Amino acid sequence: MDPLTEPLLFARPVLQHLADAAAAATGERAEGLLEAYEIVAAHAHTE
Numbered sequence: 336m337d338p339l340t341e342p343l344l345f346a347r348p349v350l351q352h353l354a355d356a357a358a359a360a361t362g363e364r365a366e367g368l369l370e371a372y373e374i375v376a377a378h379a380h381t382e
């Protein structure tokens with residue numbers, strides 16, 4: 336596993352939890368967190 340992939344496996348659930356917590360606190364989901372993760376993850380898998 337490359338050095339970027341392993342942390343990304345753990346980052347997704349953490350970011351999901353943060354997005355859910357933001358939704359509970361503000362009534363709006365923090366979709367930007369998950370979108371940023373998807374961009375980084377896609378880039379890591381192409382290299």
